[in-house]
Amino acid sequence: MYRLLCPDTTVNTLHEIDLNDLEKRGIRGIIFDLDNTIVPWNSLEMCPRITDWLNEVQAKGFKVAIVSNNWQKRVKEIAQRFNLPFVSRAYKPAKAGFRQALVVLGLQPDQVAVVGDQLFTDILGGNRLGLYTIWVKPLATKEFIGTKIQRQFEKLAVLLLRAKGLMK
Numbered sequence: 001m002y003r004l005l006c007p008d009t010t011v012n013t014l015h016e017i018d019l020n021d022l023e024k025r026g027i028r029g030i031i032f033d034l035d036n037t038i039v040p041w042n043s044l045e046m047c048p049r050i051t052d053w054l055n056e057v058q059a060k061g062f063k064v065a066i067v068s069n070n071w072q073k074r075v076k077e078i079a080q081r082f083n084l085p086f087v088s089r090a091y092k093p094a095k096a097g098f099r100q101a102l103v104v105l106g107l108q109p110d111q112v113a114v115v116g117d118q119l120f121t122d123i124l125g126g127n128r129l130g131l132y133t134i135w136v137k138p139l140a141t142k143e144f145i146g147t148k149i150q151r152q153f154e155k156l157a158v159l160l161l162r163a164k165g166l167m168k
């Protein structure tokens with residue numbers, strides 16, 4: 001059970017993600033969470049560095065999709081800027097939203113990485129499907145109240161994972 005909460009890699013920022021390493025692992029597609037992963041929570045402002053990086057990821061040949069638990073209107077607005085396929089109201093950690101994205105990407109679970117800021121939604125959901133999971137620090141401290149509560153459990157989970165030697 002703990003293992004399902006354990007990301008394959010942890011990074012501080014999106015830019016720390018080693019795209020060459022992903023390529024070597026046979027990863028051909030990346031599923032991104034939206035809120036506090038590529039845009040600050042409930043904001044539509046995107047940092048130019050992230051916009052550039054997302055373009056670079058696609059220029060490198062990775063297929064990209066967004067899977068978010070947020071409402072369609074918001075997810076669509078961001079996804080359309082990059083012409084990306086998206087799944088909104090995904091109810092992560094449920095598998096259905098990720099599965100839908102895999103179909104759109106035309107890839108198998110072992111060819112896809114998921115990048116997200118939350119252990120209990122992005123990482124747990126990705127691990128359940130056998131995706132390569134990358135945990136990134138949240139972009140902003142401003143969050144949905146439910147997420148703030150979940151962060152406390154997240155801290156506990158990290159302590160447990162570290163105690164069990166599953167996470168650095």
Ligand SMILES: [Mg+2]
Nearest residue numbers: 033035036117
């Ligand atoms: Mg998020």
